[in-house]
Amino acid sequence: MSSDPIISIKKISKKFPIFTHPLHALIYRISGGLAGKGKTFAALTDISLDIQRGETFGIIGHNGSGKSTLLQLICNIRRPTSGTIQTNGRVGALLELGAGFHPELTGRENVFILGAIYGFNQQQMQEKFDEINRFADIGDFIDQPIKRYSSGMYVRLAFAAAVCIEPDILVIDEALAVGDIRFQKKCFQFIQERKKTGLTVILVSHDLEQIRLLCDRVLLLSHGRIDYVGPPQTAIRTYRNKVSCSLKEISTEATRLSASWLKNIKISDTSGNQRTEFSTGENIQIKATLVPQKKLEHCNFSLQLRTVEGAKVYSWGTFNQDMGIWANKVTASTTWDRCFPAQNPVTINFDLKGLLGPGKYEVQVIVSQEEVRGFGAQEILFWIEEAAFFTVSPRGEHYHFGGICDLQASAFVTAS
Structure with a gap:
């Protein structure tokens, strides 16, 4: 990459005129901007940067x-x-x-x-x-x-x-x-x-x-x-x-609706101890209790994990589990076939294996309706970002790997 900028922007501002009547716009254009201008809107103010x-x-x-x-x-x-x-x-x-x-x-x-x-x-x-x-x-x-x-x-x-x-x-x-x-x-x-x-x-x-x-x-x-x-x-x-x-400052319907769907969320270890800090290799349990605001049929309760920078690490839900049951032709009940009445609390337990690398992770909770046995007709009913956070730290000298997930690799070395 060259040290010379290919684009150099110095203290630029851009304002647009705001007209209260179409005639004012006509006068403004005919006069070349010398008349008819009223209020202005500042789209950009004092921008300076080099690319x-x-x-x-x-x-x-x-x-x-x-x-x-x-x-x-x-x-x-x-x-x-x-x-x-x-x-x-x-x-x-x-x-x-x-x-x-x-x-x-x-x-x-x-x-x-x-x-x-x-x-x-x-x-x-x-x-x-x-x-x-x-x-x-x-x-x-x-x-x-x-x-x-x-x-x-x-x-x-x-x-x-x-x-x-x-x-x-x-x-x-x-x-x-x-x-x-x-x-x-x-x-x-x-x-x-x-x-x-x-x-x-x-x-x-x-x-x-x-x-x-x-x-x-x-x-x-x-x-x-x-x-x-x-x-x-x-x-x-x-x-x-x-x-x-x-979003937190906007105390409106969206905030009220989010609060009414998600009753609480808990992150714990396999012994049930509520925690937000884990070591690499430790299994994690996430328990979300939701209060549906409508009757749910053919639904999918899912979670999404992201790094704090916004990179998606993992997404999975009950519908993924149901599809596995159908694919393997197992005789078992599925969440998709159940009906959940409005206002009746529903608790979903997610068990995650300890395969995450060191870092801070955001938990998002999603409820969707899946009209068919596949992701071809999905309607998002509820999605809350930043429902919870947890941190994974390196575990001493005995468990080191790079990246955001442990693929549990092994290596065999031969010499000729």
């Missing part, structure tokens, strides 16, 4: 925090109200779905127009087209109007076109969220490979695990201001803590 060449830089924050506006300024789609942005290289962008392509033109025609905008001639784009078409993998739809594309097809073509014009900076604003898992994996592999050649990626996403895995640094925006810039783990932890605090 290095070859860096994958993440941007997170709540809806309305200024993430998309910042990307638009970097891409020169909008101009800042004050301050400066200097970009040293060609920018390829995947912003909101539908941007950049004409719906009446075919995929092929849109690709060639995009190439022309970036300065490629017809011959150059013809040489690149097969690669773009192969990466997009949309088949004969390449010669169909864009308006007939699904959102997934659109983003596949948009990503393929954006990366094949060989940008120095690739800007992605939530666009990959609509792609399927196979295509997302393909895109992320491409990004990792191109990073070695100096590609700079700016990624906006609400998928914190994606941010944690891909990014070198992360910017946390809050109400248009910089809240934090630094390592992904710290940025994500700061963001999650802010979200948790804001």
Whole structure:
């Protein structure tokens, strides 16, 4: 990674006028902004940062925090109200779905127009087209109007076109969220490979695990201001803590509903001693007592474990257990076949083997309804994050391994 910034942002702010009447907006535009302006909304305030060449830089924050506006300024789609942005290289962008392509033109025609905008001639784009078409993998739809594309097809073509014009900076604003898992994996592999050649990626996403895995640094925006810039783990932890605090401050229906479903949760060892600190190798029991707010049929009581940085470690529920019973054709009762009346407390005991590595873990509790014997028709009824926390510490000198789970490996060494 080069020490020279490929993007340098100095004290930028962006304000948007707020009009109380359509006539005021018309006067504002006719006058070039000299008249008709009333109140303003500050989307960004005093933002300064440098992004290095070859860096994958993440941007997170709540809806309305200024993430998309910042990307638009970097891409020169909008101009800042004050301050400066200097970009040293060609920018390829995947912003909101539908941007950049004409719906009446075919995929092929849109690709060639995009190439022309970036300065490629017809011959150059013809040489690149097969690669773009192969990466997009949309088949004969390449010669169909864009308006007939699904959102997934659109983003596949948009990503393929954006990366094949060989940008120095690739800007992605939530666009990959609509792609399927196979295509997302393909895109992320491409990004990792191109990073070695100096590609700079700016990624906006609400998928914190994606941010944690891909990014070198992360910017946390809050109400248009910089809240934090630094390592992904710290940025994500700061963001999650802010979200948790804001939710606790909102004493509304959502908070009341969460409290009414989850009566209590206890974490203990196998002897029943309530604890929140364990050593590696120790089994853990989690007991959650819920009060259903509606009659439950075909339900799944599940838990999810995450690190405090937000990485999902494990998810499992009674429906997983039921599916095992059905798959093995065992004659046994299943939770899915039972009915649970509203307001009658239900206690679920989860027994976890001591396979977790050292770290602090968050427990989430979920209740869902599964209409069929599979995860094809799931409805989430209740989901509470940060229901409980516990810590796992190394156990002396006799039980060491790296990572967040113990795969109980063994090794046999032979010498010829």
